[in-house]
Amino acid sequence: MTQTFTLQIDRAEGSLQRLIGLIERRGFHIDRMSVADAGQQREVRLTVRARDEARCVDVLGRQIDRLVGVSRERSVSEPYQEGAVVCTA
Amino acid sequence: MTSAAASQNIQADAEQLTGARLVVQALEREGVEVVFGYPGGAIMPVYDALTQARFRHILVRHEQAAAFAADAYARVTGKAGVCLATSGPGATNLITGIANAMMDSAPLVAITGNVASPLMGTDAFQEIDILGVTLPIVKHSWIVRDPADIPSIFAEAFHVAQSGRPGPVLIDLPKDVQFASVRAPRMPRRVALYAAAADPAQIRRAESAISAAKKPLLYAGGGVRIARATGQVRDFVRRTGIPAVSTLQAQGVIPNDWPESLGMLGMHGTRAANQAVQECDLLIVLGARFDDRATGALAKFAPNARVIHIDVDAAEIGKLRDAHIPISGDMSAVLAAMNPRPPAIADWAETCHAAAIEHAYRYDAPGEGVYAPALLKELSERAGEAFVAACDVGQHQMWAAQHCRFSDPRAHLTSGGLGAMGYGLPAGIGAKLAQPDAHVCTITGDGSFAMNIQELATLKRYNIPLKIVLLDNSMLGLVRQWQELFFDRNFSEVDLSDNPDFVAVAQAFGVDAFRISRREEVSAGIERLLAADGPCLAHVIIDPMANVWPLVPPGKSNAEMMFGDNI
Numbered sequence: 001m002t003q004t005f006t007l008q009i010d011r012a013e014g015s016l017q018r019l020i021g022l023i024e025r026r027g028f029h030i031d032r033m034s035v036a037d038a039g040q041q042r043e044v045r046l047t048v049r050a051r052d053e054a055r056c057v058d059v060l061g062r063q064i065d066r067l068v069g070v071s072r073e074r075s076v077s078e079p080y081q082e083g084a085v086v087c088t089a
Numbered sequence: 090m091t092s093a094a095a096s097q098n099i100q101a102d103a104e105q106l107t108g109a110r111l112v113v114q115a116l117e118r119e120g121v122e123v124v125f126g127y128p129g130g131a132i133m134p135v136y137d138a139l140t141q142a143r144f145r146h147i148l149v150r151h152e153q154a155a156a157f158a159a160d161a162y163a164r165v166t167g168k169a170g171v172c173l174a175t176s177g178p179g180a181t182n183l184i185t186g187i188a189n190a191m192m193d194s195a196p197l198v199a200i201t202g203n204v205a206s207p208l209m210g211t212d213a214f215q216e217i218d219i220l221g222v223t224l225p226i227v228k229h230s231w232i233v234r235d236p237a238d239i240p241s242i243f244a245e246a247f248h249v250a251q252s253g254r255p256g257p258v259l260i261d262l263p264k265d266v267q268f269a270s271v272r273a274p275r276m277p278r279r280v281a282l283y284a285a286a287a288d289p290a291q292i293r294r295a296e297s298a299i300s301a302a303k304k305p306l307l308y309a310g311g312g313v314r315i316a317r318a319t320g321q322v323r324d325f326v327r328r329t330g331i332p333a334v335s336t337l338q339a340q341g342v343i344p345n346d347w348p349e350s351l352g353m354l355g356m357h358g359t360r361a362a363n364q365a366v367q368e369c370d371l372l373i374v375l376g377a378r379f380d381d382r383a384t385g386a387l388a389k390f391a392p393n394a395r396v397i398h399i400d401v402d403a404a405e406i407g408k409l410r411d412a413h414i415p416i417s418g419d420m421s422a423v424l425a426a427m428n429p430r431p432p433a434i435a436d437w438a439e440t441c442h443a444a445a446i447e448h449a450y451r452y453d454a455p456g457e458g459v460y461a462p463a464l465l466k467e468l469s470e471r472a473g474e475a476f477v478a479a480c481d482v483g484q485h486q487m488w489a490a491q492h493c494r495f496s497d498p499r500a501h502l503t504s505g506g507l508g509a510m511g512y513g514l515p516a517g518i519g520a521k522l523a524q525p526d527a528h529v530c531t532i533t534g535d536g537s538f539a540m541n542i543q544e545l546a547t548l549k550r551y552n553i554p555l556k557i558v559l560l561d562n563s564m565l566g567l568v569r570q571w572q573e574l575f576f577d578r579n580f581s582e583v584d585l586s587d588n589p590d591f592v593a594v595a596q597a598f599g600v601d602a603f604r605i606s607r608r609e610e611v612s613a614g615i616e617r618l619l620a621a622d623g624p625c626l627a628h629v630i631i632d633p634m635a636n637v638w639p640l641v642p643p644g645k646s647n648a649e650m651m652f653g654d655n656i
Contacts (some may be wrong), residue, residue: 013232014220021224062404068229068249 010069108236115243129175132202134267154515156186161519177215192506196255244277287418306369311338312376314498341495389646469493481513481537511540545598
């Protein structure tokens with residue numbers, strides 16, 4: 001199963017490296033990726049796939065949310081919903 | 090130039106600030122009282138400005154110690170600790186300390202010099218891409234390109250380090266940015282520290298689950314200390330009577346003499362704690378992250394339990410164990426808002442308490458040699474409420490967690506997530522500077538102590554009255570124990586019997602030191618150590634073959650504990 005994230009990231013030094021590093025370090029492959037100018041920011045679209053079934057893409061989303069200068073175009077309420085933290089990979 | 094023009098220029102210069110001066114001002118604006126650091130070529134403009142600073146600089150003897158000391162200072166005060174180093178090796182020497190702060194969520198601001206901007210990316214002398222190197226182990230990081238940004242970047246850095254789940258940040262300062270004059274620095278906006286508000290509906294669900302539970306159990310972690318929620322957790326336990334286990338980082342949250350206290354869970358946890366986890370039907374997780382040292386084999390951990398997981402970091406919820414009731418928010422606010430009808434659990438509470446009494450640690454080990462668990466227990470009891478332990482990593486660290494009495498989780502500084510040998514001595518320095526009235530004791534072993542032994546010079550330089558208990562088994566004891574138990578007694582590279590004379594070493598650094606070799610010398614030794622006016626080291630000889638018990642073998646369930654002779 002793959003999941004696509006659409007993100008706005010600051011143009012700060014290291015921001016792209018920080019994002020890619022997090023995704024790979026947390027156990028996900030990046031299958032597709034595009035980067036485009038979006039004024040003050042960059043828009044990054046990523047399609048990721050877990051390396052093994054134990055890796056939960058919901059948790060990856062919340063780990064991306066922790067990054068400073070990165071915002072994700074989805075589901076602010078996601079971690080608080082019943083069932084949202086149950087990983088089915 | 091006319092004299093009038095010259096005078097105008099001087100006036101203009103006086104109004105301009107250098108980047109380095111802005112760095113010092115930014116630290117002053119954050120209320121920084123102590124910076125731990127070590128100078129070098131690429132950070133010299135900042136060191137030049139430091140002589141005018143309103144805060145104190147502590148010169149350590151290795152940058153790793155600066156990071157560890159700042160980390161401990163932060164854990165004790167709850168405010169960001171600050172460390173300062175030059176480029177290249179100065180910056181890379183900070184890395185273990187930054188990683189330590191990341192793993193244990195300590196707010197740390199690491200400031201590094203770098204080569205001048207035109208040289209960056211050319212493999213210049215002492216150039217390292219420290220921003221790139223530290224990306225996985227910081228909450229965030231910055232390279233300052235425009236000196237006018239210094240005030241706002243520093244304000245944001247302190248905010249990021251201290252808000253939400255705290256952690257380390259890094260600011261890299263190219264040398265030309267430190268030298269540059271700034272006419273109009275961009276001043277920071279004030280940003281209040283925030284914590285996300287928890288979902289009230291989940292709190293109501295948690296209350297229902299707690300009231301209905303037959304075998305509920307609290308699992309308290311390091312987040313309790315970080316959230317300063319110890320009082321709220323104790324109050325919650327009093328209100329509900331729910332038994333509690335705690336992680337390495339949460340020792341001191343529930344007083345040992347409370348009937349609800351079952352002690353530490355996990356690899357070197359108590360039998361009562363691990364049994365309770367295996368049997369509970371509701372696990373209330375407070376700022377803990379299901380670390381493998383706490384859970385053993387995760388699939389067999391708390392197999393019958395529904396999980397309420399309370400953490401300020403939403404990314405910890407569901408990372409390793411699904412949560413039936415996830416609550417992301419500030420722990421004090423959550424616990425204050427959570428008022429369940431107390432569950433009917435008299436039998437369960439009694440069973441847990443009886444197990445804690447039945448399997449309590451014993452201190453009557455045979456022999457005349459020093460029994461480390463008894464010494465540590467006595468040390469903490471004699472030091473009393475003011476006792477603060479800065480531990481190193483190894484057997485002594487586990488014994489300290491098991492046997493010392495801590496009045497508060499902030500009284501137990503230990504490198505938990507990273508498990509970094511060498512933490513104890515610099516952490517003791519940071520803690521003692523943060524809390525001068527406390528009885529701060531570094532508890533170390535002969536392996537760990539040698540990793541930052543040079544900081545004895547820092548103790549002497551500032552006459553910091555830190556007390557050091559060096560438990561010397563002339564072994565890398567925990568590795569030896571594993572080789573004995575799991576590698577067929579094939580002892581490989583663990584013999585340290587050629588250690589230096591640690592008393593003589595301490596004395597050579599100008600630090601008072603003495604030796605304890607026999608059990609009968611322990612009480613007088615503790616007395617002498619605690620009474621010493623200045624820094625003092627007690628070199629304690631212990632049995633090279635002593636083990637830490639109980640033990641859950643790596644990869645096994647917490648139900649499969651091994652026991653030694655003191656349990």
